[in-house]
Each structure stands twice: as structure tokens, then as C-alpha cells.
Amino acid sequence: MMSEFVLPRFIFCLIQYLREGYNEPAADVPSEKDLNKVLQLLEPQISFLEDLTKMGGAMRSVLTQVLTNQQNYKDLTSGLGENACAKKSHEKYLIALKSSGLTYPEDKLVYGLQEPSAGTSTLAVQGFAGATGTLGQLDSSDEEDQDGSQGLGKRKRVKLSSSTKDQSIMDVLKHKSFLEELLFWTIKYEFPQKMVTFLLNMLPDQEYKVAFTKTFVQHYAFIMKTLKKSHESDTMSNRIVHISVQLFSNEELARQVTEECQLLDIMVTVLLYMMESCLIKSELQDEENSLHVVVNCGEALLKNNTYWPLVSDFINILSHQSVAKRFLEDHGLLVTWMNFVSFFQGMNLNKRELNEHVEFESQTYYAAFAAELEACAQPMWGLLSHCKVRETQEYTRNVVRYCLEALQDWFDAINFVDEPAPNQVTFHLPLHRYYAMFLSKAVKCQELDLDSVLPDQEMLMKLMIHPLQIQASLAEIHSNMWVRNGLQIKGQAMTYVQSHFCNSMIDPDIYLLQVCASRLDPDYFISSVFERFKVVDLLTMASQHQNTVLDAEHERSMLEGALTFLVILLSLRLHLGMSDDEILRAEMVAQLCMNDRTHSSLLDLIHHIPENPNPKSGIIPGSYSFESVLSAVADFKAPVFEPGGSMQQGMYTPKAEVWDQEFDPVMVILRTVYRRDVQSAMDRYTAFLKQSGKFPGNPWPPYKKRTTLHPSYKGLMRLLHCKTLHIVLFTLLYKILMDHQNLSEHVLCMVLYLIELGLENSAEEESDEEASVCGPERCHDSWFPGSNLVSNMRHFINYVRVRVPETAPEVKRDSPASTSSDSLSSLHNSGTAQVFSLVAERRKKFQEIINRSSSEANQVVRPKTSNKWSAPGSAPQLTTAILEIKESILSLLIKLHHKLSGKQNSYYPPWLDDIEILIQPEIPKYNHGDGITAVERILLKAALQSRMNKRIIEEICRKVTPPVPPKKITAAEKKTLDKEERRQKARERQQKLLAEFASRQKSFMETAMDVDSPENDIPMEIATAEPQVSEAVYDCVICGQSGPSSEDRPTGLVVLLQASSVLGQCRDNIEPKKLPITEEEQIYPWDTCAAVHDVRLSLLQRYFKDSSCLLAVSIGWEGGVYVQTCGHTLHIDCHKSYMESLRNDQVLQGFSVDKGEFTCPLCRQFANSVLPCYPGSNVESNLWQRPSNKSIQDLIKEVEELQGRPGAFPVSISSETNLSKEMESVMKDIKNTTQKKYRDYSKTPGSPDNDFLFMYSVARTNLELELIHRGGNLCSGGVSTAGKRSCLNQLFHVLALHMRLYSIDSEYNPWRKLTQLVEEMNSQQGNEEQQPEVPILYHDVTSLLLIQILMMPQPLRKDHFTCIVKVLFTLLYTQALVALSVKCNEEDRLAWKHTGALKKNACDAEKSYEVLLSFVISELSKGKLYHEEGTQECAMVSPIAWSPESMEKYLQDFCLPFLRITSLLQHHLFGEDLPSCQEEEEFSVLSSCLGLLPTFYQTEHPFISASCLDWPVPAFDIISQWCFEINSFTERHAEQGKALLIQESRWKLPHLLQLPENYNTIFQYYHRKTCSVCTKVPKDPAVCLVCGTFVCLKGLCCKQQSYCECVLHSQNCGAGTGIFLLINASVIIIIRGHRFCLWGSVYLDAHGEEDRDLRRGKPLYICKERYKVLEQQWISHTFDHINKRWGPHYNGL
Helix, strand or coil: CHHHHHHHHHHHHHHHHHHHHCCCCHHHCCCHHHHHHHHHHHHHHHHHHHHHHCCCHHHHHHHHHHHHCHHHHHHHHCCCCCCHHHHHHHHHHHHHHHHCCCECCCCCCCCCCCCCCCCCCHHHHHCCCCCCCCCCCCCCCCHHHHHHHHHHCCCCCCCCCCCCCCHHHHHECCCCCHHHHHHHHHHHCCCCHHHHHHHHHCCCCHHHHHHHHHHHHHCHHHHHHHHHHCCCHHHHHHHHHHHHHHHHCCHHHHHHHHHHHCHHHHHHHHHHHHHHCCEEECCCCCCCCCCCEEECCCCHHHHCCCCHHHHHHHHHHHCCHHHHHHHHHCHHHHHHHHHHHHCCCCCCCEECCCCCCCCCCCCHHHHHHHHHHHHHHHHHHHHHCCCCCHHHHHHHHHHHHHHHHHHHHHHHHCCCCCCCCCCEECCCCHHHHHHHHHHHHHHHCCCCCHHHHCCCHHHHHHHHHHHHHHHHHHHHHHCCCCHHHCHHHHHHHHHHHCCCCHHHCHHHHHHHHHHHHHHCCHHHHHHHHHHHCCCHHHCCCCCCCCCCCCCHHHHHHHHHHHHHHHHHHHHCCCCCCCCHHHHHHHHHHHHHHHCCECHHHHHHHCCCCCCCCCHHHCCCCCHHHHHHHHHHHEEEECCCECCCCCECCCEEEECHHHHHHHCCHHHHHHHCCCHHHHHHHHHHHHHHHHHHCCCCCCCCCCCCCCCCCCHHHHHHHHHHHCHHHHHHHHHHHHHHHCCCCCCCHHHHHHHHHHHHHHHHCCCCCCCHHHHHHCCHHHHCCCCCCCCCHHHHCCCCEEEEEEEEECCCCCCCCCCHHHHCCCCCCCCCCHHHCECCCHHHHHHHHHHHHHHCCHHHHCCCCCCHHHCCCCCCCCCCCEEEEEEEEEECHHHHHHHHHHHHHCCCCCCCCHHHCCCHHHHCCCCHHHCCCCHHHHHHHHHHHHHHHCHHHHHHHHHHHHHCCCCCCHHHHHHHHHHHHHHHHHHHHHHHHHHHHHHHHHHHHHHHHHHHCCCCCCCCCCCCCCCCCCCCCCECCEEECCCCCEECCCCCCCEEEEEEEEEECCHHHCECCCCCCECCCCCCCCCCHHHEHHHHHHHHHHHHHHHCCHHHHHHHCCCCCCCEEEEEEEEEEEEHHHHHHHHHHHHHCCCCCCCCHHHCCEECCCCCCEECEEEECCCCEHHHHHHHHCCCCCCHHHHHHHHHHHHHCCCCCCCCCCCCCHHHHHHHHHHHHHHHHCCHHHCCCCCCCCCHHHHHHHHHHHHHHHHHHHHHHCCCCCCCCCCCHHHHCCCHHHHHHHHHHHHCCCCCCCCCCHHHHHHCCCCCHHHHHCCCCCCCCCCHHHCCHHHHHHHHHHHCCCCCCHHHHHHHHHHHHHHHHHHHHHHHHHHCCHHHHHHHHHHHHHCCCCCCHHHCHHHHHHHHHHHHHCCCCCCCHHHHHHHHCCCCCCCHHHHHHHHHHHHHHHHHHHHHHHHHHHCCCCCCCCCCCHHHHHHHHCCCCCCCCCCCCCCCHHHHCCCCCCHHHHHHHHHHHHHHHHCCCHHHHHHHHCCCCCCCCCCCCECCCEHHHHHHHHCCCCCCCCCCCCCCEEEECCCCCEEECCCCCCCECCECHHHHHHHHHHCCEEEEEECCCCCEEEEECCEEEEEECCEECCCCCCCHHHCCCCCCEECHHHHHHHHHHHHCCCHHHHCCCCEECCCCC
């Protein structure tokens, strides 16, 4: 019921809405808003349909029925009824069809696509032919064509002739069912997501699947048109592929649609049409008459990759064998496809700029390379994957046939004869590459006879020209000859060889050249190469020449390029016989030799074996063999850490035997994108040889044995045995020996490599009889007798006639100059002299090949200047000279050996001593070495190949006469010797300079760089005690002057001030906190140091007077200011001008100059302030340190007096000096470093007590942090790195100066309470209404120490310091006793009270802890402190039984933190070294170092902390006075009184949260976790590694006053420093103030690599070393120095 009535009407209703809603956009501006409105209205209807599909199979089949029923559709939509509404909607539908460029055929017409003629494709019927192809373009009424062509201006698009039949594919659409019209509207509305989901949800229904696929195919052309017009082509592309991949991945379905709906025809035609819309005339070769058209890479279609959905569908269906076979059998399709490919042949043509630099660098090459790879190469690999067996030979023949036809058409279309146009290059020759790859496959897999698929010689000559042109252009680009074309041309050269492109571009090109070389005349080929590389004129024996086509400065690199190309051509075996595994191995070795590689980058670089047609799928075929080859050639290096802080990934590095036997420089050169990689490979090879002791010097690239050639390509080796090459080699050897210009070691290396290749690949051993016939009489007409290198090597060449410029030294003149060392007597017997012209040779061969008639073969060679492209009149004036040479290749090699070794007669044939060498010639000692080794190796091989050569080598060595002519060589020799001497001197000078430089650098590095190495001792240039110096001298790193810091011109230290909450993160338990990974695990910050201190201060402020509270504690546990320096100093006025210059500098810096940030001018360390150095002398400090014999009472008085004296500072503050101004400004900087909430703790805002508290707390923060950097104790002693670059001394002066501005009222000065007995104790309780002062026992002793010291005039005297420490120690010890008494239970207290009372009258009662403890207990018992225990008893009391040992340990541990801080302070103020010690003796060592222990103290019996006490007044009196204060407080507040007494003194070092082993556990919990603020799942979740808070990165929902949540959290949690783990990216970001940086990842995969953004999806595991480093940088506050890439975050994180 429902299916028959309701559903059809429901769907029709939906369609009517769609028809109504669609208005053809006016003037082609898409009204997306309107479309979206309609879609929003229809949302519920489409959702309803979607829900129906989810009801199961039965419902889906009902829907299928409705959607595909043609009758229903006809009845409802024809618009024939009386219903006006329906009529109107039908009209709208027709208009929509029409406006889409589609016709609605009348029913009478047979619809072409529905009933194809059986078996044959519609395209094949027409039998296409001709280069232009008769594929129709839509008539110009089609609006899309007009809107595009206006943008093109002059470059008019090319139209192709229109044909009739296939028009139906493009233009005709007839809808026969709801499904078809629904899809039509889906396309029209650009694939709304909801509709796509509905259509896809129906796919499980088989009937629907087939119907839908056919409908999709039917609409394919329409999809293409809509896509081309779409402005959101990216989203649309994704949705199209989303559908098509579901349809075409099913082989059965794809085959069915191919057979029934001509899927292949449609696809190819649609692609062809698509590209036709952007064709332009090709400018390659013959610009005027060219008939060839290419795609215009500047068009949006190519630039935005709009074609990729269609291409990817095509690649997808070609992966099915049945479909691909159909394609390969169908000649019509192949013709069409080659037509399509030829649109890309020669696209993006580059023309070399010769005059000025191009104005605008076009970036079209990206589009060109992408198009060739995606539209040509990938379908090619897809087709090749089906041509693997013998049975598929026919397919290859088809492709090759049509490919050659297309190439022939192309040559005709561009009017190509025999010379390429100069200064032009295109990197895109897809037709050549199709041809090459199918040839390679035919020989490798299908056992086809190569000659049967090769064209004639003339075609081969044409085929080789363009690939060769590319090789020559690569050399030109690397020689900077194309520099005026801008950087993009370098980009093209790199992309051409880059790993993703190389096997579809350079490899087929080189293979094609190898095929041509193996079939063409070798002399012709070799001379073509040198002519293309423009170095023909260089190959002359004369010492001077003129090159008409090349500037002198490019000659050398072009010659190197030509020789390197020949070496690659002759030694590369990728397509000439290597198996897939060998190829994989060679590729991998080449990549690893350049650099160590990570696993993923190797996978990426060796994109080889592109058999898999769709590389995007990420399946690497043969990945099994990838792993096995990798483990065979490489060792894994676990990720280590470099001290500079750069993150190392896990790397693979070549095994030693790979360097020894498999390193192949040729493969490396072929695969390097950057030239520097070749150098890098050679450096690594050199290092290996040095390390393994195989060769100490600078080695040459090793010669590597090659895989055997496939028999089809044997002809390639003829190149090595042709006279032309031998003449070139001979000439170059001669020139190198004569030191002609423009030759390099690289040239020699390549020449020798070619000779060696020739010897290795010589034909059969030549017989000696035949050789003896080649007497001198046969050698009149040519240079060499035969073409075999082995015999030509020994052939002596006597005279050579050369053409030289008239200025050359060889030309004989009558002036005295004729005796110059280079001149040679002109010989008149010109009959014996050889002349040679490469170009003429090539011309001659070319004529021979073309004409094939011997009569013309010997025609007169054309003179050189006839070179078609040389500019008229550029031929220089040349004259002929004749040189006397009298050398052979062998003799040149032996002389070269002498030259290289620098000794005469250095070569001695090794076989004369050891005949064995000739029998088993594989001598490892020749494998690695430099030029000398190479020459020896070649001579040995030459001797092995022929007895004759052996004899001649021995003869030459016996003669070793200096070469002819004698005059010349003596001069040259002298020159050489002079040269050597000069070189030696230069070398020595250089060594000296380098040594000096290195030592400078070393000292700089030590001062500047390493943040964490305790080894290098850098005495900072701050006053150390040297009696002869009167004042500290500082170097200014800006102006370079040295001098003391004065009041007028103060010097300052470069410092970085940063707020830090690291101290606040200390906890009191040893178990590190873990990152929560379940709902149960939560972290509460109750037990952090910051929280405990906060609670304490607020408790004090509740009951005591505010001003007194602020002196009883320190702040700065959170947001304390940490000051660090790199140790460099500068004049403050220099710094100001430096900042000014930074401000005017337009370069984008990573820091903000307006905030006072800069980098140290010397070491580039980040800084933001300058701390003035206090002018003082060194001797002074010596005086201050002399121990005085005053009693402690006298010292106490002095201290009190000095403190009371206001402003008793050597620098008077009243007079405003530059120094005091600077001190004030730096104090301002320090205050502004941290937020206000971390400075103001007073109840009355802005009270001076606040500043006072803040200032001494800055000193406390810096001391505490230094203690943490030293590991929390001072056992290691010595000067740590923190000490070396510490600026505490200067900081103290600045703080003291400001502290003295606030004189403490002497009434309240705690010093009184510590050192004097107050007469009437009761007076305190008089004023009840006023809050009392904080009892002295509640004071923090370390804070008191800093207050006392900073209140003293600086510089402080040592005995005053010791006096203060002694007095404070008595207070500290009493606090420890009180805390102990509160901790133990009632019985223990009574027992101790009793035992101590007995000993009270002993002589050392004041120094016995038992007595003191008993006294404290009895005093405090008077108050209510010990009462009210009933309830809390268990909580406070520790269950352990106290023994004397454990009590002693408790007291020591209580006092240690104070002693450590005090010792550090003493170390900084007086420059005394810290002694090192064991942990257990730390207390005694520090106390004796501080002067608390009497010097005569005996250490035999166990150490007792009480022995350090030195009471300034009778102990019992002062203690009872202190206890009285507490009793009077506990009268009212016993509980709080007790809580304040127990202080936690043993903080553990701060740590980041502990992370789980496997990243997945974090990811699973957090990536779905909702944000606590907005209860949504954030897009970029992050978690703080300090406190575990979950935050939204960049989340706008959690933004407060323009601060995003991460930035806000970094201020609250770390006072501006935040460390966040980004859940979806596995990386850590650091926020520091207003900047942020990506730190890297602490999670690595099994190969030790990061997986940023989780792109590769590998399981990740914690790397403990990295996490340790992160933690270290956090604790040491060195993020700013170690991480280099900072950027501003504008509060947006």
C-alpha cells in the first residue's frame, strides 16, 4: 500500500521541490545561498528517506522498486495532466535540462546509450584517425565555453572539429525513472551531503546497485560539466569520488557497465572533452607553423586539479583486469587515448631568457607535473600491471603501434626535422614515456623481440632528440645558465628527478636513450651528446679555443654534465636486466648513502615499483621485500639526543659492507634532488674509509661492477668502443695532463670511469696476431686503427692538426714570443696529422643513415660553422696549427699517475713482482682509493686484457722519458714545482689560520652554548679574588671595549627574566603523578609546594598583623621571577642603541622588540633585560673576608647598627646617577615580568610591605631554583653550570639597593627578637583589639636570612654574614624541636621531658638536643598546644617509635634546606667553592663550611646537630620567650597554632606528569573527552603535562577576554609557560609568554620516528629520553634558548 501510493508521491513531491527551488544562476554567478535554502527546507524529507533505508533489506527493495519504476515516473511527471502545478514544474525541468547544454530527445528517437550495438563500442565503429582526432566539441552555444574564453585574451582556445555520433555521449539525457531525475538534481545541486548519503545507503540492494551505477554512468558527462563550472570543486570532487569509488571498485559491476553502457568510451570521451576546453597552440620547435595543441597549465582546470575525480575513476576501473583487457584490445579507444595523452606532450614549454630576468615567475609547473603524473603516468602504470605475461604480447604491440603513430603525428605537427630549437625545453613527453615503458615491459616480462617493436633508424634519431635535450638542459640549469628564468626552472629540474616522479619521468627517458644508443651508430650518438651539451669546441688539443655557443664560465660544468650523463647512460641497469629486488636494493642503498633516513622517509623516497596504479592507496607492493632488504643493507640507530637539543628520529644507516661493496655513486647522482646530497654521500663514504682504515686520503667515487646486460641491449656497449669516444677521452687526458683551463678532477674521474667501463665490457679477447697487423702504416686516415678500446689504448698518435684562434700560443709567429713554453714547431708533413670535428662526424653519419647510399657517404664534410643555430658572424678567426703529441692513452695514463702522485717514475707494474696478480685479478686493495688507485686499476685491467698492452706498459715504464717536447715540459715542470711550493705554503698558512679560528670558536662555544654540560669551566668575567686587580673589568660585546663598570657608564649582564612556577610544582611524595587516563584518576593540587605555602600565608593573615605576616614567609613559588644570563656583558648605552637598531630592522624576528626582547649580540641567546653590574673592586672583598676575632655579641650589635642606618650605600641614592637609574629600571622589569596576582599578597593594596616581600622572594626563588638545578642538594659541590652563569651577585646588589629604601621600624625588626630578651612579656597582650605580630617561631627562617642580609649595606662582611647565620640557626633548631614535640605522642613527650630535665645542669646543656627538647616541651605545656588532642591524635602523630637516631635525622632533615640555601648564598656573595660530599654527611659538611661548627670539633663519635648551636643569649631564656608567644596564640586557636608549627621541609624535585607507555591509551581517553566549560568534544583537544588539565586548543567556546584556553591556562598554571600535549597530533607545544613553538613529540613509533598529526597511524610508544629532555628544559628554564622556531600566538591558542 505504502509502496504503491505514498512513496512515489512522496518522492515526486521531493523532486518538485527541487525543480521549483532551482533557478538557473543569472550571469553564471552561482546563487549558492538559494540552493542551500532549498536544501535546508528539504532536510526533513531527505532524512526521512534516509531513515527508511536503515529499516533493512525489505524496505530497501521496496524503495528500489519505486525509484526504478518507469511507469510511475511517466504518469506523475510528464506534465500532461490538468494539474497546472505539475505543468509548471515540468517546464522548469525542461529549462534546467536545456540550460545545462543537454537536449531532451523525443521519445521517437532511439536512445543511443540504452541500446548499444552488440559487442562493438560506439567509438570503434567510426574508426577514428588523424592526429587531431574527430572528437566533437560542444557547439559554442554552450555557455560554459564562452565564460572561459574571455579570460584567455590572445591565447585563443583551439577548437577541434565536431563529429555527430558521439555527441550523444555528451549532450543527450533522458530520464526514465525517479532515480535518474534524483541523480540529475543531486548533480545540479552539487552533491548535497544528505542526498549522497541517501543514495549510498541504498547500495546494499543489488538491483538498485546496478540501476544506480548505470544511471551514474549515463550522467557522467553532465557530472563533468557541473564540476567544471563549480566554485567548490574540491568538496564536489570528494563527494563524486565518494560515490564512484563504491561503484567502480567492484570488478563484476565495472565489467557489466563496461559491456552494457560503454563505460570506457564514456570515460575517455569525457576526459578528452574536459581537456579540450583548455587547449592552446604549442610553441615548441616551429612556432609559426606548428599544428600541435597542448593543454594550458595556467587554466583553473589544471591548476586546481579539477580533473582528478574523473582520472581517478579511470585509474580505478583500469585496475580490473577484464576492463583493462577490453581497453587494450580496442583500437579505437587506444587511438583516442593516445590523442588525449598527446595534449600533454610538450606542455609548459620553457624558453631560456637570455637578456633580462623574467618579471613574473609562473608557477604553472606544479600543475604540469601533477597533470602528467595523474592523467598520463598513473593510467599507464595501471595498464602495464596487466602486461606481465607472455600471453599479453598483443596488447603491448597495440599500445606501441598507436604510440609510435601518435609520436610520428607529433613530429609532423611541430615540423621537426633533425635539430631541436635552441634554448627551449619541455619536461613533459608522456608519449615518449608510454613508448619506453611498454618496450621495457615487453622485453622484461613478455619475451618480445625488441627489434620487432622498434621503428626505423630515422625515427629512432628523432625519438632520442627531446629526452636528450632534457638531459642537456638539466646540466644547463645546474650550471646557472637558466638563472634569468627564476627559481621555478630549478624547481622543475628538481621535480623531474624527485622520488615521486623519477620513475615516470627521468627513468623512462634514460631508458629510451639507452635503447636508441644501442641501435644507432655509436659515433653519431656520442657526437650528438657532446653537441647537445654544447662542449664540442672544448674538445680540442689546443690550449685555447673559442666556443660559439657557450660562455667560458659554463664550459667546465657542461663538460662534467656531458661525461656524467654518458656514465649514467652506460652504467644504469634499471630497465636493462635488473630484477625487482635488485632495483629495490640499489634504490635503498643510494638513498641511505646520501643521508641516514627514517623508515617512513625511505618508504616515501622509494616510491618505486609503481605497479600499484593508485599510489594514494598507500599499499606498497612488495613491502615484505622492503623490510627484508632494509634489514639486509642498513642498521637501525635508535633516536639519540644531541646536546643542542635538536630532536633525533630513529634512523637507518648503511652497514659497513654496503659502503665497502655496494656504494654506487652513479645511482646516487641519478637520484639526488640537490647537488649537495652527492657531496654528502661522498663525505660519508670518506668517513667510512678513514674509520675502517681502508683508505686515509680523499677517495674518488668507487667503480662498481654492474649487473649483466639483457641480451637485447648488448648494442649499448658499442658506445664504449667507437673512435669518437676514444678521441674525446684521449683529448681530455692530454688536456688534463697539460693543465688546460676548465678541466676539473671530476672530469678526470669520469674519463677514467668510461675507460674502465670500456675495459670491463670489451668484446672477446682480441688475438695478438690480428693486433700485430695494425701497424703504423694503416693509420694515415684516422686517429685510431679499429674501434676496440683495448687495442686503441696502445696506439700512439704523433701529430694533430688543430684549428686555434690566432692569439693562441700554438700559432708560430716571427716575434720573440715564439719561444714561449707552449709553442710547437709547425710540422709540414700534414699528411700524418689528424683532424677531427665532432659536428661534421655527426652530420656525416646522419646523411649516411638518411640516404643509405655509399656514394654520398664520403661527401665533403660540412664546415663547422654551418651549424644551423650559431649566430651569423659569430665564427671567430681560426687558423690551423699542428701539434706534436707522440702519446697513446696508456702513456698518458702512466704520466697522469706521475702527475697525481707528484713523483717521477712513480708507476711500477705490479705484476713484475707478483705474477699472481694476473691470474686472480680481484684485488681488494684497488677497490677504494683516489685517482692514483684508479689509474693503477685501469692499467692492470688493460694488461690483463691483452699481452700486447702488458708489454707496452712495461716498455713505457722502462723508458720514462720526459714527454716531448723537452723545452715545454721543463717549463711546465718548473711551473708545477713552483705551484707545489706555493700550494704548500698556502696550506700551512691556512692551517695556522684554521687552528686559530678553531681555538677562538671553541672558547666562544664554551662560553655561549651548551646549557647543561658541567665540564667546561667558564670563569665569568665577574670579580674572582685576584689581589693585583683593583676593579672588575668587563668586556662589552657590542663595542668591544673592556673596562670597569662605573656610575656614569654602567656595564650590565645580558639577562632573561621569566616568571616561573616550577618551584610550586614540587610535591612531598616520591611517587610521581601520572597523567589521568580514566575518569577515576584525577589530579588535585593540594600537595604541591605552591598550595601549601598559599594556605600557610592565608592562615597567618587571618590571625596576625598583615605587615608582620608579609615578613614571615616568602612568595614566588608560583610566578616567581627567575633571572638567568648567558654571561656576556655590554655597556648599557650600547644596549640602548642596539635595541634602537633592532626596532628599525624590518626583518621579521621571532621576538618582540617592543617588549624589550632581544638576542645577545654575541651568542644569540634570547634575553629581555640588562642587569647593571655594581661598581666594586676585588680587593675589597678580600678585606671583607678576613675572619675577625670579635665576639658574637659585638658582631650582633654591629649588625643591628648597620641595619638601622638608612641608605648606607656607597652609591648615594639621592644623586641620580646613570647606575641608579638603570637599577631602578631593571627593578621595574623584574616586577613586570610576573603578573600582579603573584606580587600582591597584602590586604592593603600597594603597601610597601608588598614590594619588600616581593624583592627578597626574588632572591629566594633564584636560590631555590639553582638548588633544584643542582639536583636538590649540594653533595656534588663545585661550581655547577648554573653557578658559572649565575647573576645572583649582581641581582643581590639591585635588590639590596631597593630593600634599603624601606627601613624596617627598629621596633619590629625581628633581629631584636632573635638576639635580645624582652623585659616584660605581658606587655604584648595589652592591646587586644590590634592583631598581634607573627610569633617568631612561625617565621620562615630562610626568609629572615634574606631580609637580614639584604638590609645590610653591601658589600657585606663575611663575619657579619656568619653572625647572622649563627643567630638564625638557633631559631631554626628550636623550630625543629617544637615540630618534633608536636609530632610525637603524649607518652614520648613525658619521657623526653623527664630525661632532658635530668641533664639540664650539665655544662653543655645548651648544646644538647635532649635538654632543649625537654625544655621546649615543658614551656609549651604551659599553653594549650598539646591539649584537645582526642580527635586529631591519629592524624598528626606518626606511628613510628622515636629512637635517638631517628630524632637526630629528623632534626637534620628539618635544618638542611636552610643550610643548603645559605651555603649557596655564601658561595655567590663571597665566591667560596662548595665542597662535595656524601649524602649522609651533607649536614656536617655544610655546617662547617658556614662556620657553625667550631673548628676544633671532633668527628669521631656520631655527629650531633645540636653541637652547631651558638646561642647569642642564654638559651633557656630566649626559648621561653619564644614559646610564650605561641602559648598566648594557642590560648585561642590551638588547632591552627599546631598546624603552623609543623612545616613540610622535605620537598621532592619537580616532575612533569608520568605518561603511559602506549600513546593509544591517551588518545582513546582524551580525543572523545568533553570540555568542562562547553561540554562539547573539542576539535583540537590538548592536555597540560604539568598539572593534567584538559584544555581546548584554539577553542572559541572557552575564550575569556580574547584569551583562548591554552594561553589562559599557561598563565594560571605556569605563570606564562605552558607545556601541552596535542591529542590529535601527538606533538607537544610550548607556550612561553606571547610566543609559542612546536617542541616535537615524545611518542615515537617502532622505528623511532615521530608521527606528527598521526598521519601514518602507526602505534606510538613513549621515548623516555626525550621526555627527560623536555622535563630538563622545563626545570632549567631553557626553552627559549634551545628551541629555535618561535612565533607569536596572539592569544589564539
